[in-house]
Amino acid sequence: MIRCRVCGRYVCSDDFDHSINACKACSATLCQVCRERLAIGHCARCGRLVCRRDSVRVGLSRYCIDCARELGLVSEVKNK
DSSP: OEEOTTTOOEEOGGGEETTTTEEHHHHTTBOTTTSSSBOOEEOTTTOOEEOSTTEEEETTEEEEHHHHHHTTSSOTTSOO
């Protein structure tokens, strides 16, 4: 049994993604920007799963930090 670094569950090797040290359930829902935290939504522009830290909410829409920079929604000061 291997312990997932994200959720703490113990899973068998078949249900574990060794490349990111997380179970496959968490792997499927991790932020696609940082690959560290669980996602809370999708970017309205590119569709990537994003966590709160690596996204910006504008009205009812959420944008990944990369799209937000391209659209001029955030300054370059906010880091990944």
